[in-house]
Amino acid sequence: MKFNLLILCVILIIVYFIYFLCSRREYYKLLSKFPGPLGYPLIGIAHKLLRKGGLLKLLRTYIRDYGTTVITWMGPLPVLIVSDPQVTQDVLTSPYCVNKSFMYKIIDDAIGTGLFSLKDPVWSEHRKLLNPAFAHKVLLNTLPIFNRESEILVNELDKLVDAGELDLMPLLQHCSLSIATQSTMGSSVKEEPKFKNKSLMTYYQCLQECIADFTICPWLNIKIIRQLFGKEECYENSKLQIRKFISKLVAERLEADISGKTPANNSSFLNLAVGHFERGIFSRKNIEAESNIMVFAAFETSSKTVGYALMLLAMFPECQERVFEEIKTLFPKSGDFSVSYEEAQQMVYLDLVMNETMRLIAPVPLVARETSNDFMLSNGVHIPKGMQIVIDIFHMHRSKDIWGPDAESFNPDHFLPHNLQDKHPYAFIPFTKGIRSCIGWRYGLLSLKVTLAKLLRNYRFSTKFKFEDLQYVENVTIKLKTTPLLKLERRI
Template sequence: MFSLLLLISLLLGILLVREYLRRRHAFAKDLPVAARIKEILGVDYGMIGLTDEQRFDILSRMFGKYDRFFQIWVGPTIVLGVSHPDLMQKVLAHTDCLQKAFFYDFVGFEHGVFSAKYDLWKGQRKALNPTFNLRILNSFVPIFVTCCQKLVGEMHQVKEGDTIDMFKYTSKCALEMVCGTTLGSDVLNRDGKDAFLKHLEDIFGFISRRMLGIHLYFDAVYKLTPSYRKEMYARKECVVFASKIVQEKKEAFRLTQKTGSTQVSNDSDERYEYKKPQIFIDQLFSMSDNSRAFTDEEILHNVFVMLVAGNDTSGLAVAHASLFLAMYQDIQEKVYPEIIEHFPTENTPVTAESLKLLVYTDMFIKEVLRHCPVAPSIARTNIKDIELDGINIPAGNIFTFNFWVLHRRKDVWGPKAYKFDPDNFLPERCRDRNPNAYMPFSTGARNCLGARYAMISVKVMLIYILRNFRLHTEIKHEDIKYKFGMTLKMSTQHSIQLEKRCKS
């Protein structure tokens, strides 16, 4: 008798859950449904066991198939894939769609601006926006220059004709830049810096794979896996390394404030104050004193955000750019003369303003970011009901967007959308194009905070690389494969051969 009652209760529970889900998803009944890959009892488990390259290809094909938006089943719920540029803009810019989807919780560092919940993010973002204004970015340029001088010095040690993985060089340079602008250049000399970077990379690798491993969404299941133990170890090591630095910086800042000694030189005029680097962590400490108070935990988490985002964004962008220059020698021979025209020697001053003279180089970088957007896909949750394409979508639904596919839409970019062509960003072409078709740093209020930082650091790196080397590669554009992840990474190395340029 008990067994019968238990069975009836179980069946009743299943029916109630199915009815709840049917009503919850009723709004999407007329939306096209992405085909399930492998299914058991209504759960799509097709992403389990696939390589990161296969996952990237499957998601890209999904978004390429549907013109406006569609539904993807993830276990017992749906995710709304938004593919049309106008709909993407509407959702991403909507004030009720600024919450990140639940699987960003896997990132941790939840007290930082990247993965914070909406209420916390709103206050932090408002306070942090001024930390990346043009004056402060201009003050970072000398740090960028110093790091680039070190970069090309290391590249000159490579035997001519040897093949290098360009990302190893640009990633290190980008990390040194972001350490210098976030924590101060002295961090670069610390023991454990290389291990810290490796641990950060491991953490975000585990996170990316968990996002598409539906069975790993449950903490109880994930904690049983080797990945969990490795991730927790990497997180512990990162926190130990960074916490010590943050505490030291905090004590130094407090001492400076107490003594009134705010300068590192005897030059006390306003010109020095204007030009000296405005280190990010010092800005956080200043805010805690003067405006929005950042807790120690918020400061630590935001430092992590800047280190990871700055390193991956700039380092990857320059590695991708170098590879495209090496593949397309005709484009390299347009970018290089422009750089030499405006920045002929290391004695030529580099500023955020003078970088605007690189018109064709800017077009080239934009085309690189069209082909290789910083984050190939992102997801949001609506915190209130919204209307999209005439459909009322209840609060709590997940939207996902794929910029890699958006940037290859033939109805926007023409029949040669897959071709690499910097002329796509000529003024006359941009004038007639849908303004929502290009989102390399996302869009709306929750876009990439460091977009301008990235563009400036990328240009400075390219100036130094091309002024010293001609780049070659045997890789063909059509052979490039990408991996699913939070940032766009290739499945192979950025293999490049260096040819030293003759100094005139």
């Protein structure tokens, strides 16, 4: 009896395996066009993703061994890994590659279903409805917030002058979160207990770490495994506390409408979303999900990019001095000053530094799409429906074939006009590009520029940490294995 049962199990496994191979014959055809590691039957390369921290190294190995377009398997699902600018353009501009990959499923549970993870055509509808929140006129209205909050940051940093090397990232994140809530939600949260005691920041950091872990390590999507690894409690509590925080801000905005009070920031993202709610287009759930996503995205990428720019300039002091001289020309006196939009446009070298920072340390190292229909790449290769496509921005930005022999070093001159003229338009995509590009990229750049201008005019930054010792870890937004400590000296 036991022997017969064993035979039956073996037959079922063989039948399933044959079905598995036959149902994916279209994907195997791609192997003749794009090489790559098959991994093991049924699990593919999933066994290589048992923990976070090795994916970028793994992708670097695949690029070296197989080239810039690689096919592999994540469990039973085919995955195309791309670090080629032309294939990237084909994917990001295709109407059949608008949907995010299944890998982002955890985002719906963690933050809510909104612009970040919605599928088309609902995504297109929401994007059109929310685009006005990032129009040029609205951006100018947020400039006073950028100036005011970055000045508060300058005052906080002033207490740390000549105090030795310190980790400045917590202060940068706190400032960026304050900017994000005021500019997107239209209200200050400075008196909120969770903001004042910095527990809100702890919740955001925990949630981001969990999202990255669950996305990169598919095994952690199983609740019991999360519990075994001690991730579940942190994840659920952080998710709950952040949603309560956002829900309270939304409730206060809706109550203001009922009482007839005019919101402090009438052009905020939340104000626009509430308008759609009052017209019956959005639900209360839509408002909270979209608001949660906007705050999360706005503060995390901005704070990290400011911190990385300061870190790189501390490691390359000659570049820092060039930025300082440019800013000093516009603002001869240190201390408190306000940066206008016109003055921001005149900081040309600071633009180069910001771009080089985002090239070398891409804010979002990897993005993923799923094909909703068959489509053709510009080189004639047929990509079937259901393909998972990972765009490896991190390594594309560091490709020596694109950026030259010093591609992995910091050199703002990479972005001088004559050095860009022969570059593919999709070789540099810090905010992605194409149909589903970042809705707030202009907001992000202006916020970065104002903050960096004030910090670099008032302080000289230095560090003992060596550039060649930096180690990068994949995350929702990229992080460093070890954060360099920075020393501040006051500028005159």
